[in-house]
Amino acid sequence: MRYLRVTAFLAAFLVCGGAGARVREWRVEDWKALCLSMSGIDFEASPGCIQPRELRPDENVALKLDWEPGSPEDYTATGTPRVWVPLAAYQHKSFLFLVDGDPSTSTGDMFKTLGIKYYGYPFYFDFGEPLYIGRIRFYPRQEGKDELGYYKDYYMKGFMIKVSDGFTFREGRPVWSELVGRPENDESIVDLRFSPRLVRFVKITNMRNDPFELAEVEFYGSGFSLESFYLSQVIDLGRRANFGKVSWEVSRWRRVGEELVEAPDADVSVKVEGRSGLDPTPIVYYARGDTVEITEEEWESQPSQRGSKVEDRENWSPWYVLKPGETFPTSGPRRYFQFRIHISGKLTETAKVGDFVLEYSTPLLADRVLGEISVKGQPRPSGGIAEVVPGREDTFVYCVKANFTSPSQRGFDCIEIETGTKPKFVRLELGGEEVEPEYIEGQDFLRVEFPEHRIDIRNNVPLKVEFQSSVMTYAKEFRGYVLDTQAQELPQIIEPGDADPDVGTNCLKVNLARNFIGNVLPKFDVSPAVCDAENREVSFSYAVTQMDPLSSARVRIRIYDITGRLVKEFDEGRRKNGLYEERWDCRDGEGNLVPPGVYICTISVETQNKTFRRSRSVVVVY
Known part of the structure; x- marks a missing residue:
């Protein structure tokens, strides 16, 4: 029988198609309309895609940002560009006219009252993200006058400009550095040019008591946004659905002079995350x-x-990192989902993201499918969660119970369990009776099919799968899926819950016994203990456990004679969590048979923080 992993199973649906297929595709049609919030994203440069905003030296950055009035609640959070004056008399006024590109709108008479000293009055600008800025330009209205005189003469007679890069904070506030100080200014239009630098916050402070006005503040820069964020709105699929694979397209680009050329080697990272919910x-x-x-x-x-x-x-899952072409992770059928994208690039390198697609299917195979796992003979562990010795083979009982609310829920005839290590099938019970199924024992999964005993609304019986497996990590979750092999449907996740009144775990997790927590090398066995003329081969079996999924440990097995002389060494290389085996043919490093005697076999597992060791002895006789 041929086995299809879940991801391959999902991909097959779109190939098969057919009138009975209920696998659908949801895709982004309009990135801008779907956006809930963003920072540093350009929706217009590449239709159908999003990409980091690019600043051109001749373009006023202020006109490319969606400004809001008022100071940020959290200065360290990126996102919304803001402009404000932090003085009590102006805290409810909007100063968006300073960045609207219209030189005829200004502060007017706000700062022209006779008798008031305006020294120290500040104007704050927050781009919402760090940008490479190389020019700042500001001025009052250049045309018109009132009874006090010409508008263009009401420029700041002295000023100071400070900037902050948006990375350095003290007690939650930006740390400022002085860009320029001009206590005496005689220019109506101030046009400052400087070497481009990363700037997020700008503070322009009036340094004279004279009345003044501001009409426009302009900022000019270059390069792509270094950090860009996109958050979608919550997407409603209409009803609860089984989620399939998610995919999107990414292309990388580099600015070379005036040309933007595709560059697959560009140093740009794209991280996509998603979450799902019930409301x-x-x-x-x-x-x-x-x-x-x-x-x-x-x-x-x-x-x-x-x-x-x-x-x-x-009602909502945490954020999960999504991988293109793999299943969107959920805890069960969900109606709603949301995704976010983080693009990290360089000044001259960027990425475009488009064609975001999610596969899903409705109606469900069942309204809900609950499951719980226990160690055989221990249905109600004292802590409510099964505990085992890491690396040891144990027999588990996986209980499943479905709930159907509609005949349109087709039911299932297959179950797949993610075991993490190679399992051994023991038995299947349906409604308390043992049945003979077809099954596949994969390297890290168990698949059991029972097409002649289909579970549906008419035959809704409890299911139990008994199998043997080893647990390598703490809080190992035996995720499971039910499938309909007779139809083109997506698998449905088995949710943790009370599937059997006689089992008290109500979960799909298995913990490690407390006294073994932190022990990366819980097992090292030597067999046989005596090597004779008929059996000149020794087997070393060991387990590496509780390693981070992305980490590995250096493993060496050494054999010494009774005097402590090294006889043979096996460099196992770097090992991840798993069960391993090595064989010794009773020969030394030169290929010669070792003389009879007692030999000490040691293993060392070297992690980043600690080295774990175990020893066993073997007797060689001829």
Whole structure:
């Protein structure tokens, strides 16, 4: 029987098609319309894609940003460009006219009252992200006059400009450095040019008591945004669905003179994350006191009554890193999802992201499919979660119970369990009776098919799969899926829950026994213990456990004689979590049979922080 992994199984649906297929595609049609928030993103440069914003030396950056009035609540958070004057008399006024590109709008008479000293009055600008800025230009209205005189004469007679790169903060506030100080200024139009530098915050401070006005502040720079972010709105699929693979296209580009050329080797990273939920609001908002939940609109409109806002962990998953061509990770069928994209580039290198597609299928195979796992003979462990010795083969019982609410839910005739290590199938029970299924024991999965005993709304019986496997990591989750092999449907995730009243775990996780936590080398066995003329081969089996999935450890096996002389060494290289085996033919490093005697076999597993060792003895007799 041929086995198809889940990702390959999903890909096959689109190839098969057919009138009965219920696998659908959701794709981004309009990136700008779908956007909830962004920083440093250009929607216009490449239709159908997003890319980091590029600054050109002759373009006023201020006109490319979506400014908002008022100071940021959190200076360290990127996102929204802002402009404000932090003085009590002006805290409710909007100064967006300073960056609107219209030189006829200005501060007017705000700073022209006779008798008031305007020394030290500051204007703040936050680009929302660090940009390479090389020019700042500002001025009052250049045309017109009033009873006090010509507008163009009301320029700042002295000023200081400070900037902050947006990376350095002290107590949550930007750390400033002086860009230019001009206590005496006689230019109506101030046009400052300097070597491009990373700037996020700009503070222009008036340094004279004279009345003044500002009409426009312009910023000019060059290069692509170094850090760009895109957050989609919450997407509604209409009803709960099984999620399939997610994909998108990425191309990398480099600015060479006036040309933008495709450059696959460009040093640009693109990180895509997604989350899914059961309701349309991934954030929970509270009134003051954090006991009463309110709507987002109420929270935004009543600042004085605001409590905290937190992510809804009850109805929404955390953010998961997405990988193109792989399944969108969920905890079960979901109706809503959201995604975000982070592009990190260089001054002259960027990336374009487009063609974002998610496969999903409705209706579901069942309304819900619950599962729980236990060690055989221990259905109700004291801590509520099964515990095992790492690296040891144990027998597990995987219980599943489905709930159907509609005949349109087709049911399933196959289960697949992610075991992490190579499993051994033991038995299958359906409705308390053992049946003979077809099964596949993969390197890290178990697939069991029972087409003649299909589970659906008419035959909704509990299912139990018994198998043997080893656990290598703490809190190992035995994720499972049910499938319909007779139809082109996506697999449905088995959710942790009470699938069997006689089992008390209600989860799909298995923990390591507490006294083994942190032990990377829990197992090192030598067999046989005596090597004779008929059996001149010794087997070393060992387990490497509790390593980070991206890490590995250096493993060496050394054999010494009774005097401590090294006889043979096996350099196993770098090993990840898993069960391994090495064989010794009773020969030394030169290929000669070792003389009879007692030999000490040692293993060392060298991690980044610690080296673990174990020893065993073997007797050689001829």
